[in-house]
Amino acid sequence: xxxxxxxxxxxxxxxxxxxxxxxxxxxxxxxxxxxxxxxxxxxxxxxxxxxxxxxxxxxxxxxxxxxxxxxxxxxxxxxxxxxxxxxxxxxxxxxxxxxxxxxxxxxxxxxxxxxxxxxxxxxxxxxxxxxxxxxxxxxxxxxxxxxxxxxxxxxxxxxxxxxxxxxxxxxxxxxxxxxxxxxxxxxxxxxxxxxxxxxxxxxxxxxxxxxxxxxxxxxxxxxxxxxxxxxxxxxxxxxxxxxxxxxxxxxxxxxxxxxxxxxxxxxxxxxxxxxxxxxxxxxxxxxxxxxxxxxxxxxxxxxxxxxxxxxxxxxxxxxxxxxxxxxxxxxxxxxxxxxxxxxxxxxxxxxxxxxxxxxxxxxxxxxxxxxxxxxxxxxxxxxxxxxxxxxxxxxxxxxxxxxxxxxxxxxxxxxxxxxxxxxxxxxxxxxxxxxxxxxxxxxxxxxxxxxxxxxxxxxxxxxxxxxxxxxxxxxxxxxxxxxxxxxxxxxxxxxxxxxxxxxxxxxxxxxxxxxxxxxxxxx
Numbered sequence: 263x264x265x266x267x268x269x270x271x272x273x274x275x276x277x278x279x280x281x282x283x284x285x286x287x288x289x290x291x292x293x294x295x296x297x298x299x300x301x302x303x304x305x306x307x308x309x310x311x312x313x314x315x316x317x318x319x320x321x322x323x324x325x326x327x328x329x330x331x332x333x334x335x336x337x338x339x340x341x342x343x344x345x346x347x348x349x350x351x352x353x354x355x356x357x358x359x360x361x362x363x364x365x366x367x368x369x370x371x372x373x374x375x376x377x378x379x380x381x382x383x384x385x386x387x388x389x390x391x392x393x394x395x396x397x398x399x400x401x402x403x404x405x406x407x408x409x410x411x412x413x414x415x416x417x418x419x420x421x422x423x424x425x426x427x428x429x430x431x432x433x434x435x436x437x438x439x440x441x442x443x444x445x446x447x448x449x450x451x452x453x454x455x456x457x458x459x460x461x462x463x464x465x466x467x468x469x470x471x472x473x474x475x476x477x478x479x480x481x482x483x484x485x486x487x488x489x490x491x492x493x494x495x496x497x498x499x500x501x502x503x504x505x506x507x508x509x510x511x512x513x514x515x516x517x518x519x520x521x522x523x524x525x526x527x528x529x530x531x532x533x534x535x536x537x538x539x540x541x542x543x544x545x546x547x548x549x550x551x552x553x554x555x556x557x558x559x560x561x562x563x564x565x566x567x568x569x570x571x572x573x574x575x576x577x578x579x580x581x582x583x584x585x586x587x588x589x590x591x592x593x594x595x596x597x598x599x600x601x602x603x604x605x606x607x608x609x610x611x612x613x614x615x616x617x618x619x620x621x622x623x624x625x626x627x628x629x630x631x632x633x634x635x636x637x638x639x640x641x642x643x644x645x646x647x648x649x650x651x652x653x654x655x656x657x658x659x660x661x662x663x664x665x666x667x668x669x670x671x672x673x674x675x676x677x678x679x680x681x682x683x684x685x686x687x688x689x690x691x692x693x694x695x696x697x698x699x700x701x702x703x704x705x706x707x708x709x710x711x712x713x714x715x716x717x718x719x720x721x722x723x724x725x726x727x728x729x730x731x732x733x734x735x736x737x738x739x740x741x742x743x744x745x746x747x748x749x750x751x752x753x754x755x756x757x758x759x760x761x762x763x764x765x766x767x768x769x770x771x772x773x774x775x776x777x778x779x780x781x782x783x784x785x
Contacts, residue, residue, distance in 0.1 A: 264536045266336075266546035268305040271528065272492050273313065274485065274521040277324065280312045287323070288312035291348045298351075298392060299344060299378055306332075306544030307341050310523055314465075326519035327453075327464045329440075329481050331526060333573040336545040338467045342436050343375040345465065350415045351393060355433040358417040361452055362438040365421035369407055371438060372419045376400055376409050420452070435464045440478045441471035444732065444749075449477045470526060470569050472576040473724070473731035479575075485522035493529055527572035533559055542573040584705050589730045591708035593722040597634075600627040605657055607636075608664040608689070608759030609645055609679070611671035613746035618642050618672075619725075620649070621756030622658075623764040631704065631718040631764070633757035635726050645675060646682040664689040664763035666755075671746070689759050695741020697762030704761075718761065729753040 280286050288311035295301045303311070316324040332338060342360070349355035362368040379393045380400065388394035401408040409417040435452055443449055453464050471478045483495045527538035539555050540546050546555070558571050563586065568574040576590070599605070603625040611618045620637040637648055650659060665676045667690040680686045689697070707717040720726055733754050736745040744751040744758065 263547055264540050264552055266306060266544035266548065266550070267525070267540045268309050268544060270306075270310075270332075270523045270525045270544075271541050272486065272489060272522060272524040272526070274325075274489065274523070276313060276316050277318075278316070280316060284317065284321075286312050286317055287315035287353075290352065291315065291344065294348045294352055295344045298390060299347065300390075301340065301344060303340075303344070304337055304545055304548050306525070307337060307344075310341070311345075314521060314523060323461055323463060324519070325521040326462060327481070327521070328466065329478070329485055329520070329522045329524075330465070330467045331470060331482070331522070331524040331573055332467075332544065333525065333542040334469050334570050335550065336525070336543055337549065338438070339371050339374060342371050342438065342465070342467065343378065346372075346375050346417050346434070346436065347378060347393070349434045349463075350409075350411060350417055351396065354413070354415065356415055358415075358434045358436065359452065360417065360419045360436045360438070361421065361448070362442075364439070364442075365405075365419070367438055368419040368421065371436070372407060372409070372417065375417060379409065433462050435462070437464065437466040438468075440466040440468040440481075441475040443477040444474045446477060470573045470575045472569065473727040476728065479724075481520070482522065482524075485520050488518075489522075525573060527568075527574055529574070531572070533564060533567055533572070538572060542571065583733050583735060584702070584730065585709050588705045588709045589720075589727070592705055592717070592719055593727075594719045595722045597626060597632050597719040597721050599624040599632055604764065605661045606664070606760050606764035607649070607658070607661050608756045608763055609649075609672050609675055610666070610752045610756040610759060611642060611675070612750050612752045613671060615642065615671055616640060617750070617752065618645055618675075619753045619756040620645070621753070621758070621760040623757065623760035625764075626719065631761060632720075633718055633726075633761055634721045635723055635753050635756060638725060638753070642675060646679055646684065649679065649684050650682055660685060662687045662763050664759040666690060666694070666759070671752075687763055689762065692739075692741070693762060693766070694743055695738050696766070697758050698735075698743050699741060700765070701758045701761055720757070726753045726757065 276285075278285050280288070283289055288308075291311050292303060292308055295303050310330065314325060314328045314330070318324050330338065330341075346358045346360065349358055360368045360372050362371075378390065379397055381389045383389055396411050396413065398410040398412045401410065407419050437449075437452065466478070466481065468475075468478055473479075486492060486495050525542055525544050527535070527542045531538040536552065539552070543550055543555065546552065555571060559567055562571070565576050565587070569576055605622060605624045607623075608621045609618065610621065617638060617640055619635055621633065622636045623631060623633045626632045639648075648654075649663065662685045663679065664687050665672050665679065667673050667676060667688050676686055676688070701718070704717045729749070729751050732749040733751045734745040734748040735742045744755050746752060746755070
């Protein structure tokens with residue numbers, strides 16, 4: 263019988279011997295679970311508590327943010343409940359804040375903790391009188407649920423959104439299912455409740471995510487870097503980086519308050535590898551059986567099984583506008599332009615005008631179309647200088663550049679770009695729907711749906727993968743277009759327009775610039 267692996271495959275190593283009582287708060291939590299709650303924690307849970315609650319020599323918590331990755335149904339909720347109650351009753355934490363993308367999920371974990379406090383025997387006597395005697399009240403009002411102690415400590419639950427936790431000061435934040443955070447809004451609102459707390463702990467629990475899991479993906483990559491990049495997350499670095507400060511040298515390099523503990527199957531393993539099952543499922547042989555996992559392996563689509571059971575990341579998404587696996591099948595990190603092949607570009611601006619993207623399309627040596635995002639920056643003022651810079655090759659500077667007209671966010675750039683000498687091509691009307699459909703058909707052909715002899719390849723850029731994974735569509739007459747308002751589809755729009763410009767749009771009329779209009783008036 264295969265038993266789950268206690269020690270995670272990837273983890274932040276301790277600085278000291280954790281068997282010493284004063285080296286970690288984990289010993290106290292384990293004793294509390296055993297003696298007060300009557301919960302016999304699993305070996306992996308005990309190991310994790312010892313490591314994640316490591317203390318520095320001055321007695322303060324070493325970690326401020328802890329990321330825990332483990333496959334579904336392995337006991338994350340039980341761990342959260344034990345931690346929440348220990349911090350309330352033993353450590354005297356003023357506020358424990360529990361959140362999840364779905365409020366029902368947060369409330370279910372919270373309810374489990376409440377049940378441990380209020381549970382009674384057949385005669386109505388509290389099973390855990392030490393906890394029950396310190397209870398003040400349980401607030402059951404929807405949206406305001408709270409477990410309050412007589413000494414003032416509280417355990418509240420909130421939905422993970424941009425308003426969550428605002429106005430509160432939290433000491434311990436439990437973030438469940440971090441994989442569902444597709445923007446930074448909720449993370450920013452929730453975690454900043456701890457800013458005034460010197461001994462705060464942010465605990466993020468999840469199984470593996472996909473291209474839409476922007477927060478978890480970023481934290482995982484950040485935590486893997488000092489460990490030697492064990493899964494090669496930096497090997498194919500994003501060609502268009504997300505720039506946080508103006509100067510990346512401004513980022514602090516002495517912060518070691520982020521920890522990761524990842525139970526996952528190694529990249530490239532077979533779904534039939536039972537040792538890999540044990541690496542991602544530390545509860546295997548305790549609360550999860552081999553037969554259960556074998557059944558899931560037989561009945562699940564491969565990437566459902568890899569993500570949910572093996573805790574492996576998908577570079578695409580389990581949902582989205584394209585057929586399952588199609589966008590991923592078009593990915594080729596080594597894809598390159600054939601020597602001398604023509605190039606076309608497209609400039610697109612996000613709906614909120616926060617970011618401008620430049621997409622490129624060309625042809626490979628094997629005849630397949632190639633698309634990528636070649637530039638991405640905040641605002642719009644940089645575009646003309648970038649396109650005309652001597653740093654660009656001659657063929658890129660002379661390349662046709664598609665720009666949407668008639669009210670699209672990028673339409674305001676058409677005249678300035680033309681004035682700067684850019685070969686602007688108007689992209690509008692029926693051509694918008696035709697271009698969107700053409701790119702969709704090429705991607706669909708990658709999994710054998712439809713025929714597209716010149717199907718495309720992309721370079722697996724995270725910025726483009728995310729846009730393709732989260733894109734929505736909107737109707738436009740008898741056609742449909744990518745919808746910028748429901749997600750940031752602009753990177754996808756940029757390569758869609760570039761591909762259209764390469765194949766259909768180069769002979770289209772160029773819009774007359776304001777400068778040319780003034781010249782015509784003078785003449």
